[in-house]
Amino acid sequence: MEKIVALCKRRGFIFQSSEIYGGLNGAWDYGPLGVELKRNLKDYWWKCMTQLRDDIVGFDGSILMNAAVWKASGHVDTFSDPLVECMLTKKRYRADQIEPQSGTAYYYKGVTISVLESDNTTKNRDVQREFSVLVPAGKPEASAQKLARQFYNSIGYPDAMITSLNLDRSEVVQNTTKFNPENGAQLGPEKTFNLMFKTYVGPVEAPSSITYLRPETAQAMFVQFKNVLDVSQKKLPFGIAQIGKAFRNEINPRNFTFRSREFEQMEVEFFVKPGTGPEWLEKWLDERLAWYEAIGIPRAKIHVLTVPDKDRAFYSQGTYDLEYEFPFGIQELEGIAHRGDYDLKQHKEHSGKPLEYFDEESKTKYLPEVVEPSAGVDRTVLAVLCEGYAEETIKDEESGKEETRVVLRFSPRLAPIKAGIFPLLKNKPELVAVAQSIYKTLQPLLKVAYADTAAIGRRYRRMDEIGTPFGITIDFETLEGAKEASTSATGTPIAAGQKDTVTLRHRDSMKQERIAIADLPAYLLAKIA
Ligand code: ATP
Numbered sequence: 001m002e003k004i005v006a007l008c009k010r011r012g013f014i015f016q017s018s019e020i021y022g023g024l025n026g027a028w029d030y031g032p033l034g035v036e037l038k039r040n041l042k043d044y045w046w047k048c049m050t051q052l053r054d055d056i057v058g059f060d061g062s063i064l065m066n067a068a069v070w071k072a073s074g075h076v077d078t079f080s081d082p083l084v085e086c087m088l089t090k091k092r093y094r095a096d097q098i099e100p101q102s103g104t105a106y107y108y109k110g111v112t113i114s115v116l117e118s119d120n121t122t123k124n125r126d127v128q129r130e131f132s133v134l135v136p137a138g139k140p141e142a143s144a145q146k147l148a149r150q151f152y153n154s155i156g157y158p159d160a161m162i163t164s165l166n167l168d169r170s171e172v173v174q175n176t177t178k179f180n181p182e183n184g185a186q187l188g189p190e191k192t193f194n195l196m197f198k199t200y201v202g203p204v205e206a207p208s209s210i211t212y213l214r215p216e217t218a219q220a221m222f223v224q225f226k227n228v229l230d231v232s233q234k235k236l237p238f239g240i241a242q243i244g245k246a247f248r249n250e251i252n253p254r255n256f257t258f259r260s261r262e263f264e265q266m267e268v269e270f271f272v273k274p275g276t277g278p279e280w281l282e283k284w285l286d287e288r289l290a291w292y293e294a295i296g297i298p299r300a301k302i303h304v305l306t307v308p309d310k311d312r313a314f315y316s317q318g319t320y321d322l323e324y325e326f327p328f329g330i331q332e333l334e335g336i337a338h339r340g341d342y343d344l345k346q347h348k349e350h351s352g353k354p355l356e357y358f359d360e361e362s363k364t365k366y367l368p369e370v371v372e373p374s375a376g377v378d379r380t381v382l383a384v385l386c387e388g389y390a391e392e393t394i395k396d397e398e399s400g401k402e403e404t405r406v407v408l409r410f411s412p413r414l415a416p417i418k419a420g421i422f423p424l425l426k427n428k429p430e431l432v433a434v435a436q437s438i439y440k441t442l443q444p445l446l447k448v449a450y451a452d453t454a455a456i457g458r459r460y461r462r463m464d465e466i467g468t469p470f471g472i473t474i475d476f477e478t479l480e481g482a483k484e485a486s487t488s489a490t491g492t493p494i495a496a497g498q499k500d501t502v503t504l505r506h507r508d509s510m511k512q513e514r515i516a517i518a519d520l521p522a523y524l525l526a527k528i529a
Contacts, residue, residue, distance in 0.1 A: 026253030026261030061220025207278030
């Protein structure tokens with residue numbers, strides 16, 4: 001993971017937000033290559049959902065909405081995580097993510113301190129303030145005492161004042177989650193913490209002007225269900241697709257971009273006839289699994305978790321989590337939930353507006369059920385980076401020395417740059433002229449890069465590291481004709497002496513073959529479609 005994070009920074013995929021000011025936890029910036037990768041990913045999702053299907057239409061809702069939306073959806077009352085705070089470091093953790101630990105717990109009642117009285121004598125006084133420490137079995141109490149002293153120091157009793165630590169009792173405990181796994185200090189009481197970012201609309205910071213940055217894109221699609229349905233004249237089943245930012249004040253952002261406070265989602269709300277939700281849930285599962293394969297994430301790396309009843313959101317009648325094998329563990333990429341008619345029903349009740357669908361066939365009105373595939377853009381970008389990253393030992397073609405090749409094996413449709421264009425030598429005007437002409441021809445069609453410095457092997461290597469799938473080299477055969485007859489990358493024959501061909505180098509196999517310049521646009525466009 002560290003290598004991927006370092007590569008992301010070095011080559012301009014992802015930077016820490018506000019880096020020169022020390023960063024902002026849970027916020028990330030996408031650099032020149034990262035933004036291309038992310039955009040390609042979103043474009044491909046958008047194309048699959050809205051262009052290649054007749055039953056889904058696109059939508060782009062606002063981030064700020066009437067606060068009543070979040071009351072109706074249940075987010076104001078229930079969109080929270082259990083939070084605990086380390087009593088010593090004040091670091092916060094999600095209570096449900098604390099790993100159970102075992103050891104000896106030392107419970108202190110408080111400390112005895114010596115206090116200087118007004119008559120200049122010192123007196124001992126007991127301070128009652130409970131604090132406990134867990135130490136691994138077999139470790140002496142001294143390590144617990146050290147932490148306990150730090151705690152009492154932190155609440156205003158420096159070592160110079162403390163005459164004794166007052167131990168109440170100690171006991172062997174198993175599988176407890178009451179202590180900070182990082183230092184053994186006691187965790188404070190569990191509180192619930194709403195994950196929505198609160199803000200004020202307008203100049204007055206009054207309760208009536210409170211609203212929230214949306215924690216998911218879904219709600220705008222429910223609220224606008226009627227409008228979208230009316231204008232698109234669709235019949236059930238039909239869906240609304242949206243890509244956009246969402247904000248969650250996560251207690252503990254971590255694992256690079258995986259858990260951020262600002263992120264993007266790609267969501268479809270797919271409205272279906274009552275009773276058909278379960279069958280659509282299965283269809284969406286298959287559809288989404290195929291999609292991940294199409295962006296280069298093999299089926300074997302995606303784990304499908306049937307979310308057990310106790311862990312499902314209260315509105316869900318069935319949820320699959322699609323999880324990816326990240327280097328830091330198997331973690332969720334996307335949730336596919338059968339939400340029943342919960343959301344439309346809530347908005348109908350709270351707004352007082354009818355949100356039923358009129359079924360022409362049966363001449364009845366009803367609230368449709370909803371199946372929602374909800375994917376994270378940033379998590380998918382991260383999965384694509386992790387999946388693509390490889391290090392290989394290869395022999396340098398020029399020096400013959402062994403070296404490490406770092407390569408990002410992105411699917412061509414996602415790669416930020418599709419092809420690198422290289423004149424073999426930059427001081428040969430004939431080569432440069434052809435290279436420039438190819439560059440100018442391809443530039444309006446797809447993202448290409450031109451590079452003329454360094455040895456050709458080095459230029460290939462740089463492109464490998466940023467995941468560019470094709471290298472196009474303009475060499476002497478381009479000008480003088482092919483040395484011998486061959487078959488081009490398109491399958492057509494190239495005769496000996498045939499001019500206007502270039503070397504096409506493939507990133508993954510490093511195989512080199514020839515291709516006619518005239519065939520390049522069609523060949524490359526077919527590869528990235
Ligand atoms: P988690 O359990 O990991 O917090 P979730 O189940 O709350 O996620 P959903 O509410 O189902 O997530 O959101 C749908 C998708 O949005 C997730 O599958 C994930 O890809 C993305 N997502 C959610 N929270 C974050 C986050 N903090 N950072 C990045 N992506 C996120």
